Amino acid sequence: SAVISQKPSRDICQRGTSLTIQCQVDSQVTMMFWYRQQPGQSLTLIATANQGSEATYESGFVIDKFPISRPNLTFSTLTVSNMSPEDSSIYLCSVTSRAGGELFFGEGSRLTVL
């Protein structure tokens, strides 16, 4: 199993600003992912965070809006840039140690954009 810590747990942000969410895992993991969960909705994959290279983004998500870093096997950040109220969501970091394996999730970061 893996224990994932996300910071911040929640934040209220002003329109046009940017916020960086941190994800720290208690063990080295091969794969890290960032998901978005809009209010009352399911989880949507934003991107796969790749160590040492650019993240792989899903359709509808771009690097300029959601830059991601992954400097090592235990840490990643997601930045939500130039925020608008439509970005108000829960952002979840998840990891797995093997293809086909269980995804472990952080508690999520709830962002509210005013």
Added chain:
Amino acid sequence: AQTVTQSQPEMSVQEAETVTLSCTYDTSESDYYLFWYKQPPSRQMILVIRQEAYKQQNATENRFSVNFQKAAKSFSLKISDSQLGDAAMYFCAVGMYNNNDMRFGAGTRLTVKP
């Protein structure tokens, strides 16, 4: 890409009774795996049960069991002897071995009545 459909936005069950949550999916892949995740109000996603698509035997975990019908692409979750702590959002998910991509259904909100 695979798609996941949960046709029951909300379900209700009496404490100690049994409830079944439905899930259908679509994928062109032959190797994949299926999950049920639980998300209580605390937001932490918790794995309930996992099924490998190549296994014919239905997975069970204590009070939780699945009815996996591969030909019909159906993956329902049965909760026996429901407890108040089972109240949560339940998400069905399908993942691929070849790209680590996991897709989630829209979720079913389960209420347990005392």
